[in-house]
Amino acid sequence: MWRQPKAVWAVAFASVVAFMGIGLVDPILKPIADGLDASPSQVSLLFTSYMAVMGVSMLITGVVSSRIGPKRTLLLGLLVIIVGAGLAGMSGTIMEIVGWRALWGLGNALFIATALATIVNSARGSVAQAIILYEAALGLGIAVGPLVGGALGSISWRGPFFGVSALMAIALVITAFLLPDSPRPERATTLADPFRALRHRGLFGVAMTALLYNFGFFTLLAFTPFPLDMTAHQIGLIFFGWGVALAFTSVVVAPRLQRRFGTIPTLVVNLLLMTTTLAAMAVWTDHKAVLAACVVVAGLFIGVNNTLITETVMKAAPVERSVASAAYSFVRFGGAAAAPWLAGFLGERFNAHLPFWVGAGAVLLGAAVLFATRSHLAGVDAEEEPLDELTDEATAITVGSDS
Template sequence: MWRQPKTVWSVAFACVIAFMGIGLVDPILKPIADDLGASASQVSLLFTSYMAVMGVAMLITGWVSSRAGAKRTLLLGLLVIIVGAGLAGAQDSVGGIVAFRAVWGLGNALFIATALATIVSAARGSVGQAIILYEAALGVGIAAGPLLGGWLGGHSWRWPFWGVSALMLIAFVAIIATLPATPPTGRRSSISAPLRALSHRGLLTVGLTALLYNFGFFTLLAFTPFPLAMGAHQVGLIFFGWGLLLAFTSVVVAPRLQRRFGTLPGIIGALLGFAVILAVMAIGTEHKPVLVVGVILAGAFLGINNTLITETVMKVSPVERGVASAAYSFVRFGGGAIAPYLAGKLGERSVHVPFWVGSGAVVLAVLVLLTARREVQATDTEHGHGTQATTEERDLEAEAVTVGDA
C-alpha cells in the first residue's frame, strides 16, 4: 500500500494540506476574538461559512470534474484555496475573514471531491487500500492543522492563513509536475443527481446521522478553545494529540473493528463513546484537565466513525458512488455549518450547555442510524469488501468515487 507512484504522493500531500484547514483555526479562535473584539459566536462563523459553502458546492463538483477532468478540477480547487486562505489572513474584521473562509470552503470542495478518485485511479493495490491511504492523509492533515495553527498563531493569528496558502502553492506546483493530463471520461454528471440520490432511504439516513454527529464534532472543535482559555501553542498541542489519535484509529483500529464486529456495531459504538465524552465534558467544563483529556480521547472515536461511515456511504445505495458521496456531503455539512454558531451562542449563556447539546445530538444520530440498520448491515456482504480489485473494477471505482469523510 505504501509503494505508490509520485502522482499518488503529490495528491496525498495536497490532501494533508487541504484537511489542515479543518483544525487550523482552532488555536487562533480566541486570539482572533480578542484582537478584533468579537464574541465566540461571531468567531465560530469561520467554521459556519467554510462548511456551508463546502456542502452546497458538493452539488456541483461532479458537474465540474466530469467536464473539466480531474487534473484541472484539482488545480482549480487548489488555486481557490490559495486565494481564499491568503486573503483571509489579510482582513481586519471578522466579517472579512468569514467571507474568505467561505471562498476557501469552495476550493476545498472542488479539491477533496476529486482527490480520492485520483488516488484510487493511480494507486497500486486494492480500492480498499487506496481509501485507507486517503484516510491516512486526512488524519495527518487534521492532526497537523492545529499544530501548525498553534505554532504560527503564536506569532500572529494571520500567519496560519498565510502558511496554508504557501503550502497549497507548493502542492499546486507538485500536481502540475506529477499528475498526467486527465481529460474528461465517461458520462457527464448532472447537478441535480445528488439531490435525486437522497430519495434512497439508506443514503438519506446515513447523511442525517452524519449531520447530527457533526453537531458534536464541531461543538468539540469550535467551542472547546473558549472554556480552555489557553494560548495558541497549548491549544494547538492539545488538538494535535486529538488528531494523532483520530488518524491512528481511522487507519489501524477501524478496519479491525469492522472485521470483528461489523460496520453497524462499529459506528454505533464509536458514536456512543463520543456522546459519553461530550457528556463528561459538559459536567466538568470548568476543569481544564477534563476538557484536555476529553478532547484527546474523542479523537479515537471520531477516527473509527469517520472511516466506517465513509465506506458505508460508498456502498449503501445503488447510485454511482460519486453521486452518493456528493449527496451525503451536502447533508452532513449542514451540521458542520450550524453547530459552531449554535455552540457559540449557547456558550454565551452557559459553558456547559453546548457540550450537552452536542452529546444529545450524537445520541440522536444513533437512533436515526438504527432506522436503516438492514441497509447498513447489508454493506458488510457487498462483493469485494476487503479484497483485491481487478483493473476493470478499479477503473470503475475511480470514475465513481469522489469524496471521503472530514
C-alpha cells in the same frame, strides 16, 4: 496498500494540506476574538461560513469535474484555497475573515470531493484500502494543522492563514506535475444527480448520521478553545494530540474493529462512546484538564467514525462514487454548518455547559438514525470481488504511470 502510483501520492499530499485547514484556525480562535474585539459566536462563524459554503458547493463538484476533468478540478480547488487563505490573513475585521473563509470552503469542496473519488478510482487494491489511505491523509492533516496553527499563531493570528496559502501553492505544483490528465466520464453529471442519489435509503441514512455526528464534532472543535482559555501554542498541542489519536484509529484501529464486529455495530457503539465523551465535557466544563483529556479521547472515536462512514458511503448507493461523495458531503457539511455558531451563541447567552449537551444529544440521535437504517446497509461488509480488485489495480496502473 502503500505501493501506489505517484499520482495517488500527489493527491494524498495535497489532501494533507487541505485538511490542515480544518484544525489550523482552532488555536487562534481566541486570539482572533481578542485582537478584533469579537464574541465567540462571531469567531465561530469562521467554521460556519466555511462549512456552509463547502456543503452547498459539494453539489457542483461532480458537475465541474465531469466537464473539465478531475485534474483541472483539483487544481482549481487548490487555487481558490490559496486565494481565500491569503486574503483571510490580510483581513482587518472579523466579517472579512468570515467572507474569505467562505471562499476557502468553495475551494475545499472542489478539492476534497474530487480527491476522494480520484484516490478511490486510481489506487491499487480494494475500495477499503484506498479509503484508509485517504483517511491517513485526512488524519495527518488534521493532526498537523493545530500544531502549525499554534506555532504560527503564537507569532500572529494572521500567520496560519499565510501558512496554508504557501503550503497549498506547493501542493498545486506537485499535483500539476505528478497527476496525469484522467479521462472525463462518459456522461456529464447534473445538479440533480446528488439529490437522486439521496433517494437511496442507505445513503440517506448514512448522510443524516454524518450530519448529526458532525454537529457534535464541530461543536467540540469550534467551542472548546473558549472554556480552555489557553495560549494558541497550548491549544495547538492539545488538538495535535486529538489529531494523532484520530489518525491512529482511522488507519490502524477502524479496519480491525470492522473485521471483528462489522461496520454498523462498530459505528453504533463508537457513536455512543462519542456521546459519553461530549457529556463528560458538559459536566466538567470548568475543569481544563478534563476538557483537554476529553478532546484527545474524542479523537479516537472520530477516527473510527471517519473511516467507516466514508467506506459505507462509497458502498451504500448504486451510483458513481463522485456523485455519492458529493451527496453525502452536501448533507453532512451543509447540515452541520450551524453547529459552531450555535455553540458560541448558547455559550454566550446561557452557559458554557449547554453547547456540549446539545452536541452529545445530536451524536446520540445520529446513533439512533444509523441503527434504524441498518437494514438498508446489509451489504457494506461484503468482500470486494476479486474481479473488482483486479479492475481497480489495472485502473491505478493506467492512471498513474511510473508506478
